[in-house]
Amino acid sequence: MKRAKKFPKASILGVAAVSTLFTACDLINDLIPADPNPGDPHVQISSSSHFVPASSSAILPTSSFNQPSAFQTWRGPDGYQRIETGHSTDTETAGYWYSFADDVDGGMSRVVWPVPEGDEYDSGSLQPIVDYCKGLCGTASLNKGTMTYNPFAGVAFNLAGEDSRGNIVAADVSDMDGVCISYASETTMTIEMIFDDATNSRIGYANPAVTIPKSLAGTTKTYSWSNFKQPSWYKGDYKISGTEGAKRLVALRFKLQASMGDYRFNITEIGKNGACTGVPANLDIIGPVDPIVIDPPDTIPPGPAPENNFETWFGYQGYAQINTGYDNGSLTSGYWFSYGDDVDGGQSRIVWPVPQGNEYSDDALDPIIEHCNGLCGTAVLDKGVLTYNPYVGVGFNLAGETKNGEADIVDASSIGGICISYTSTAAPTLEMGLGEALDAAIGYAQPAVALPKSTTGVTKFIPWSNFKQPSWYKGDLQLTGEQAAKHLANIKFRIQAHPGQYDFNIQAVGPFNGGTCAPNANVLP
Structure with missing residues (x-):
C-alpha cells in the first residue's frame, strides 16, 4: 500500500463520513x-x-x-x-x-x-x-x-x-x-x-x-x-x-x-540534548521475520479451481447460514457466531443494530443479516483486566458441531483459501480455528492474516499459504496455512485494537478457489 503522507485524523474522519457506500465496483x-x-x-x-x-x-x-x-x-x-x-x-x-x-x-x-x-x-x-x-x-x-x-x-x-x-x-x-x-x-x-x-x-x-x-x-x-x-x-x-x-x-x-x-x-x-533518562530497550520481544508473501490481485478471482462445494455467501441475500460444503450431517455448519475476550478478563462486546434471535434460538443472527445486508455491528472494546488490547469477533464452523457440541474438524484444502468482502473501521484479522485441542497445543497461535481497515469496502482473495502463525510464537509445533487447512474447524473475523468502538460489516464470504466475492453483489454497508 503506497502512501505519501500521514493525514490528520480530521481528514480521515471526513473521508469516512462521505464514503459510506460500498458497491461491487469497489473490488477493486x-x-x-x-x-x-x-x-x-x-x-x-x-x-x-x-x-x-x-x-x-x-x-x-x-x-x-x-x-x-x-x-x-x-x-x-x-x-x-x-x-x-x-x-x-x-x-x-x-x-x-x-x-x-x-x-x-x-x-x-x-x-x-x-x-x-x-x-x-x-x-x-x-x-x-x-x-x-x-x-x-x-x-x-x-x-x-x-x-x-x-x-x-x-x-x-x-x-x-x-x-x-x-x-x-x-x-x-x-x-x-x-x-x-x-x-x-x-x-x-x-x-x-x-x-x-x-x-x-x-x-x-x-x-x-x-x-x-x-x-x-x-x-x-x-x-x-x-x-x-x-x-x-x-x-x-x-x-x-x-x-x-x-x-x-x-x-x-x-x-x-x-x-x-x-x-x-x-x-x-x-x-x-541531555533529556533522556535511559529507558530500557529489549530485543527479545521481536520474533523472526516471516518470508515475503505476495497477495494475488484483489480484484481478480482465481482461475479454474479444484472441485469444492463451498458456495459464496452474500449478505444481501438474507441467509443466516453459509453453505460450506463440509457439513458433517449435523446441519450445524456455516452458522455465524460471535465471541469475545470475556474468558480472558476483558469486557468487550458486539452491539448489534437490531435485536438478535429467532423462533429457534435467542442467539440467532438472522435479523442482523437481514437488516445489514451482511453481518454488521459495533465492536465495543473494553480491556477490563486484560494487559493487552481487547478483542471481539465473529466466525463460522466449516463442518458444524460434534455430538459433544464441539466444533468438528475437516480437511478444507480444496477451497484453497478464503475470499471476503467487508467494511471495518479497525484493521481486522482473519484467523484459522483448529479445534480446541490443537489451538491449545500451539498456545492459541493460530495461523492468521492481517486485513486492512476499509470504510468504503474492500474484497480480498487470500490463499491458505498467506496464513501465518504470529512471529511471537516460539513453540515446537509449527504449522503453515496449508497444513492448518487440513485440520480446520472454523474461520474467524477478529477485531483487536485499543479500547473504543469500531463498526464492521461482512458482506460476502467464499472459497479462494472458485469464489465470487463482490464482483456481482449488490452490497450495501
Missing part, C-alpha cells in the same frame, strides 16, 4: 555506501513512508510555529506513537513515526513489525507496535536487490509536518541543542538530518549525520547538533554543518545500513 555498516556514490538519492523514502517531500516547491520556509525548547521527550512506555516536537503546524501532523527503505534505489529492504500495524484512523498507524514494544521496535530486513552498495531501512519522524495545503514545513530546532536516544540494535545506526528536496539534492544527499553503535543490551547516547557531520566522501562546494542544518530541519531519520540480513532494533526514548 555505515552512512557511506559500500561503493561511495555521492549521487545516490538516499533521501527518497520507501512506499511505506509518510510526509515525504514530493518536490522542492512543496517545502515551506522554517515554521513560524516554533516555540523555544518545546520538544517533549518521547518515551515508548508512555504508549504514544506521536512525538510532541513542539514545532507542529496547526494540522498537528508532526511527530508521527513512519518507516522508509531503499526500494526506490532498486533495493528490496523493508521494516518488519512484530505485530500488525493499523488503528481506527489509519491502517498504517504504528500505535500497535508502540504498545507492544514499549517503544518502536522491529526488524530491518535488508536486501540489496539490484543496488551496488549496502541496503538500508529505518524509521523517521517529521519536525513540523504539513501546512493546511499539504506542503511540508521545515523547523528551526536549534533550541534542542541536539538529540538523545535510548535504544538497542543488532547493527550500527545513523541519525540523519533531512532537509527539503532542493537542499538534499544540492548536497548530493550527503546529509549531516552521526553514527551510533550497535548495542544488544540497550544504551543511551546524546549528541549535540555540532556532532552531525556530512560524510567524508562528500567533495561538493555546498557545505552544511549540523548546527546550520538544525535551522532548516524537515525530519530525523534513524537508518540501519549493513550487509544483507535481518537486524532487530528497538527505540525507546527520543529527546533533546
